[in-house]
Amino acid sequence: MTYSNEVHQTATSSGLAQLRDASGTTAGLNAVIQWATVDTFRGSSICSVSSGVITLPAGYYYLLEGVVGCLSTTDVWSAHFQFYDENASAYVGTKAYLTGQTGTEGAAYDAFSMDDCARLWVDATSSAGSISLREQAVSGPLSHFDTAGPGGRQNTGYSRCLIWRFD
Numbered sequence: 001m002t003y004s005n006e007v008h009q010t011a012t013s014s015g016l017a018q019l020r021d022a023s024g025t026t027a028g029l030n031a032v033i034q035w036a037t038v039d040t041f042r043g044s045s046i047c048s049v050s051s052g053v054i055t056l057p058a059g060y061y062y063l064l065e066g067v068v069g070c071l072s073t074t075d076v077w078s079a080h081f082q083f084y085d086e087n088a089s090a091y092v093g094t095k096a097y098l099t100g101q102t103g104t105e106g107a108a109y110d111a112f113s114m115d116d117c118a119r120l121w122v123d124a125t126s127s128a129g130s131i132s133l134r135e136q137a138v139s140g141p142l143s144h145f146d147t148a149g150p151g152g153r154q155n156t157g158y159s160r161c162l163i164w165r166f167d
Helices: none
Strands: 015-020 037-042 048-050 053-056 060-067 069-072 077-085 090-100 102-105 108-110 118-124 129-139 142-146 160-166
Touching: 053 060, 053 160, 060 077, 060 090, 060 129, 077 118, 090 129, 118 129
Parallel strands: none
Antiparallel strands: 015 037, 015 160, 048 053, 053 129, 060 118, 060 160, 069 108, 069 142, 077 090, 077 129, 090 118, 102 108
């Protein structure tokens, strides 16, 4: 093995945003996660959201990382979430696998696998991207998605999507 002593510049994002408050999503196969709030931490005009579809402006690369806080009324369940390219009508990126087997409050069962994330790298240098995060598969009914608001599950976390923009 050899090493190089050359200096290499690492990627620095020109923008960072967080999407959250997905409590309006109705659980179900192919359900689009309904983001309600966009928090911009760095840069401006990182993305916009309408009916759960994330629009990524052209001219940049993007890294998306999405996680969904799930609750179920059964003690054994699993769900897969993955990003969906609205332009190509295809699932893309890595899946998030969530399972639940631990009851904590009455009949509500939290995600056991906690914070598994779906990830996607988007090349939108030539045209804008239209991406959503969807429930792709489910075993056992999910009652709803949690946003960890008042009375929310702190150990499950809340539904969120981080978006990094790169020049």
